[in-house]
Amino acid sequence: MGVTKSNLFTNNQNQLAQVAKVFAHPARVAIVEHLLHANSCINSDLVQELGLAQATISQHLRELKEMGIVKGTIEGVSVNYCIDAARWKETKNLFLQFFDRYQDLSCEGC
Amino acid sequence: MGVTKSNLFTNNQNQLAQVAKVFAHPARVAIVEHLLHANSCINSDLVQELGLAQATISQHLRELKEMGIVKGTIEGVSVNYCIDAARWKETKNLFLQFFDRYQDLSCEGC
DNA sequence: TTATTACATTGCAATATTACGATGGATATA
């Protein structure tokens, strides 16, 4: 019926899926990459950079903020966005652990 | 209007987003983890393991196959699924490169 | 005060995703 049955899965699986969702859209990947590159920027920079409407950028930034990967600081009229370094490391480790958990990939059946 | 504007982004960004989509659902994370753990299994194993309907598991397996991370081999009546080791490494590296591309996270503005 | 700038939020339309029952094809077994 279109609703993910989160209760069937482990916390770790749900957590990884939720973080993966953040990177599951090229606009958000682009925003994160731009922030990593530029250290910080404002909404209108991203509108220029990506070519999406202001409202759309704002919405993607909101999701990134909700996930904690990005944080915004009010600076006069504008809001300065940047990567939350601590959360970035956490996220990175979540993926690293997932990929490193199994080293012995030896499929006999295939 | 609800359609991702892929043309606005780089190949790398679209590629990463597409792979991330695979992990953006806990059922697919669970399937991949089970396959990594068990080396290989059949559809009905996953139905038992996850508690989702057979048709739903089949659909998730299809997406994993389309992304190349999982491959299926016909074995008598059933289909034996396993992780494609080469693709797994590629995917892992895609994420590692993304996370490693920027080491100097020093936000002065925030 | 008025205008401008920078964003967030809301509301809408289009599309995508998730889930399952039902059906059907293919292979094995009695």
Place this chain on the structure above:
DNA sequence: TATATCCATCGTAATATTGCAATGTAATAA
């Protein structure tokens, strides 16, 4: 041949996501 098993696909329903115009808010500039 008849029956059972395994699984892909189709059709359907519910929900989620994407994108934008319009509107609202708050701070600054004229």
